[in-house]
Amino acid sequence: MAVKNDVFMMVEELPAVTEVGSFNPGQELSLSAASAVVMDADTGQVLYAKNCHQPKPIASTTKIMTALVAIECASLKSIATISPHAAGTEGSSIYLKAGEKLVLEELLFGALLHSGNDACVAIAEHVAGREEVFVNFMNYKAYRLGAKNTHFCNTNGLPNDQHFSSAFDLALITCNALKNPVFNRMVATKTHSITGPEGKRFLSNTNKMLWSYQGANGVKTGTTDAAGKCLVSSATRDGRRLIAVVLHSEDRWGESIRLLNYGFERFQNRTVAVQGEAFSTIGIKEGEKRTVPVSVAQNIVVALPVDKEEKVERIIMMEPELRAPVRPGQAVGKLQVLVEGEMVGQADLITMEGTPKLPAYQMMWHKIWNKI
Structure with a gap:
């Protein structure tokens, strides 16, 4: 994990779809269309x-x-x-x-x-x-x-x-x-x-x-x-x-049919991030909780070939930590999804839980304790 401009950036490679054959995009499509x-x-x-x-x-x-x-x-x-x-x-x-x-x-x-x-x-x-x-x-x-x-x-x-x-x-x-x-x-x-x-x-x-x-x-x-x-x-x-x-x-009708068939038959949609599913945490300063889970604000779905492995990456760009109080649904960064190095989807990262700020006497105790 690297820190850049006070934002954590983590690249996570996801398992690719299973390869079942060679894949040359559009090789069978010979179109008259300009x-x-x-x-x-x-x-x-x-x-x-x-x-x-x-x-x-x-x-x-x-x-x-x-x-x-x-x-x-x-x-x-x-x-x-x-x-x-x-x-x-x-x-x-x-x-x-x-x-x-x-x-x-x-x-x-x-x-x-x-x-x-x-x-x-x-x-x-x-x-x-x-x-x-x-x-x-x-x-x-x-x-x-x-x-x-x-x-x-x-x-x-x-x-x-x-x-x-x-x-x-x-x-x-x-x-x-x-x-x-x-x-x-x-x-x-x-x-x-x-x-x-x-x-x-x-x-x-x-x-x-x-x-x-x-x-x-x-x-x-x-x-x-x-x-x-x-x-x-x-x-x-x-x-x-x-x-x-x-x-x-x-042949606009025939070629449109071939294009649509190509898209439906040669690609499948894959959900790479699910709203409400925790896949990371973020640290909290001066909060009753030390960390809270993070999820995406919406599902991210990408289209992948059915017969070729493609490199799928999730790039997490997130604040290194938050200061309490923290509310549920608070935006803390972004998740970007790349296929073969090209960004194909993104969503905001949000906290799944909140936490109040520690009472003053507990904060004082933590400060004293951390100096010992």
């Missing part, structure tokens, strides 16, 4: 990648961020009045009429299921007044999420040389968006109808994976000449949720 990635939605780990950080046109997968920002910034039941500008938006459309009034939730369904470009502009104008202002929100959100190769110029993905993202960034954005229950529900919806001035509009999700792949529950298609055929998909099996992204693919 870039692709599979990410574990719970851990954020990348399980497979091809050119995943290269900026690319992303077409209507843009609408993932459009919907997320709108859901976070406005009431779903607020009423939007459709402007002539929104109604006249080119490309894929839900055929909005100028002056028509719709609740925001219906516009979001129009954007996510039917990929309505007009719905996206109407959403932006309703939430931020002008599409340009809303796009600034989108770029700021991308920055806050750590999307380093993303820049939006519009809300719908219509071609623009300065409008791009990467497979990794799209997976990262989607991973965050799926934590929102409203977004999560919408992208898993196969069909929906919204009421308009000329009757109902019946929307069918453009994501064929919802009908054809076991456990599929999202997310968004995209197609333009510049971007080619794109797809961000997600699926859940046995409690694991994966996100696959393909950009400029000749």
Whole structure:
């Protein structure tokens, strides 16, 4: 154990999963997609990648961020009045009429299921007044999420040389968006109808994976000449949720299925730290207890290959000791988990018990005793 900057740092190597065969990541995956990635939605780990950080046109997968920002910034039941500008938006459309009034939730369904470009502009104008202002929100959100190769110029993905993202960034954005229950529900919806001035509009999700792949529950298609055929998909099996992204693919459905199958079949989740389970102690000065047990504030789960040993380490960064009084649940440091040297998870370290400060006469006795 070493001390660095008055914080204990301990590296603990955990037993690896049993090796049952050779493992070459992605060796059986030969994809036409210009870039692709599979990410574990719970851990954020990348399980497979091809050119995943290269900026690319992303077409209507843009609408993932459009919907997320709108859901976070406005009431779903607020009423939007459709402007002539929104109604006249080119490309894929839900055929909005100028002056028509719709609740925001219906516009979001129009954007996510039917990929309505007009719905996206109407959403932006309703939430931020002008599409340009809303796009600034989108770029700021991308920055806050750590999307380093993303820049939006519009809300719908219509071609623009300065409008791009990467497979990794799209997976990262989607991973965050799926934590929102409203977004999560919408992208898993196969069909929906919204009421308009000329009757109902019946929307069918453009994501064929919802009908054809076991456990599929999202997310968004995209197609333009510049971007080619794109797809961000997600699926859940046995409690694991994966996100696959393909950009400029000749077979976005087949390649997305292969990517998801690869993630489900070649990896398994392993819990490496359990909330409420003591795995260390911390010393207490001037307390009735000399030490208290320490645990993690939440479970840490990592994805590991099923057929290869991987070096898994837990790095404990913790205060060398605390001064009483100490309360249960008090933060004392962090636990980081590394797989092959790359950090894949972390959690706060907290005390499992508390202890009061020693009475003054006992503290005096301890001081006298320690001098003898």
